[in-house]
Amino acid sequence: MPGRDRAPKRGKDGRIVFTRRMKREYTLLMPQMLPVTFTMMKKVFELYGYKVDMLTSSHRGIIDTGLRYVHNDTCYPALLVIGQLIEAVNSGQYDKRKVALLITQTGGGCRASNYIHLLRRALRRADLDYIPVVSVNLSGLERNPGFSLSVPIIRRLAAVMIYGDLLMWLGNQCKPYETVPGTTEKLTAHWTDTLVTLLGTGRGLSKKDIGCRMSEITADYARIERAPSRLRRIGVVGEIYVKYAPLGNNDLEELLLAEGCEPVVPGLTDFMIFKVNNRVTDVDLYCGSKLKKLVAGAFQRYIESLQRVMIEAVKTRPEFTPMGSFADLRACVKGYLGYGNKMGEGWLLAAEMIELIHSGVSGIVCAQPFGCLPNHVAGKGMIRKLKDDFPHSNIVAVDYDPGATRINQENRIKLMLSNCRDHRDARPAAQQPSGEETMLSGGSR
Numbered sequence: 001m002p003g004r005d006r007a008p009k010r011g012k013d014g015r016i017v018f019t020r021r022m023k024r025e026y027t028l029l030m031p032q033m034l035p036v037t038f039t040m041m042k043k044v045f046e047l048y049g050y051k052v053d054m055l056t057s058s059h060r061g062i063i064d065t066g067l068r069y070v071h072n073d074t075c076y077p078a079l080l081v082i083g084q085l086i087e088a089v090n091s092g093q094y095d096k097r098k099v100a101l102l103i104t105q106t107g108g109g110c111r112a113s114n115y116i117h118l119l120r121r122a123l124r125r126a127d128l129d130y131i132p133v134v135s136v137n138l139s140g141l142e143r144n145p146g147f148s149l150s151v152p153i154i155r156r157l158a159a160v161m162i163y164g165d166l167l168m169w170l171g172n173q174c175k176p177y178e179t180v181p182g183t184t185e186k187l188t189a190h191w192t193d194t195l196v197t198l199l200g201t202g203r204g205l206s207k208k209d210i211g212c213r214m215s216e217i218t219a220d221y222a223r224i225e226r227a228p229s230r231l232r233r234i235g236v237v238g239e240i241y242v243k244y245a246p247l248g249n250n251d252l253e254e255l256l257l258a259e260g261c262e263p264v265v266p267g268l269t270d271f272m273i274f275k276v277n278n279r280v281t282d283v284d285l286y287c288g289s290k291l292k293k294l295v296a297g298a299f300q301r302y303i304e305s306l307q308r309v310m311i312e313a314v315k316t317r318p319e320f321t322p323m324g325s326f327a328d329l330r331a332c333v334k335g336y337l338g339y340g341n342k343m344g345e346g347w348l349l350a351a352e353m354i355e356l357i358h359s360g361v362s363g364i365v366c367a368q369p370f371g372c373l374p375n376h377v378a379g380k381g382m383i384r385k386l387k388d389d390f391p392h393s394n395i396v397a398v399d400y401d402p403g404a405t406r407i408n409q410e411n412r413i414k415l416m417l418s419n420c421r422d423h424r425d426a427r428p429a430a431q432q433p434s435g436e437e438t439m440l441s442g443g444s445r
């Protein structure tokens, strides 16, 4: 009957199914992780007829809401994301009967695959269990007739991931040096809109097109007027959510900029390839479906080919340090961690630290959420070994949890930054690169 709410349809597993009608009528609320990439992802979903709102709220109330509905010893990213979603639903900004919640499921062995169940439990406890929760995954974990990741959407999301990495990578090399404040952000916003418009018309998707767009983007960033000074380059690694999300890491990038540093943040593409590569590794190490290995291998090669296009585009401009490839990362962790170490960020986390050391950063922040065992092993647990092998390495593990105060986190980071200078001063003059403060002289990855 028009105007009357129908009871939400439940699937065999008891969950509310997101139907085609809901696609037309509901607003999907999605958490934000990487600001630039997720802004484009939201717009890609809109291109396909979804109404999407990306949550950018950031205040203590989110943690308190998370603590109210999620057990306090669960992963901190889950607590934040669930707190933020429930907070938004209760904010009065939305019709509670016309919203659905988007959440990713990695499909791996870590708890990120189960955040969705924690969210549903939290909704039940908050008397909001009539709200559909939609899983975003590539593993066929949960299906909904009103939401599907079709091949065209996946291609656009893959392109957005690569473009997003490029914008973030170049932005981080321009923003700390820009002579007119705000220029980099304006250019990033311009390209964010332009790329989504292009993707909507079916352009900017082929490898050739991506290459052309990336050359244009790189040339545009190279035109930003920058001061000639060289700041301390500080790497950021860690669990994916607290590494990227300003809500998760208390605006770490802004803190580094305010402290006069250039943030060096490895992109999302390596993480995606890592996740796909794990399917191949599983079959190699433990046997399994050869077909699965074949499909995963083909998808990995596709994303790696896009990554190569991005690297080549950056290499054309000498003013920028290019990012490395997934193959470089995989090679550099050999002898440190086995490729079967794949829970959470697994071997990738250690590989990123090693690569950053080789690229000559002055220090590294390893962002660790509360409740995250795998990343404490592959992150914090590796710091001693790296210190032994690279005596000038300067890595600080920073814990992010509901009880940690921002001031405490900032103090730890500032102490690490002050050690950057100590490192430089402690080294013999011959070992000190001129004009730049580095942990270890070496080429870029």
Ligand code: SF4
Pocket (backbone or CB within 6 Å): 075, 076, 077, 110, 111, 112, 113, 239, 343, 344, 345, 369, 371, 372, 373, 374, 375
């Ligand atoms: S990587 Fe850590 S924070 Fe993420 S799901 Fe696994 S245990 Fe939780």
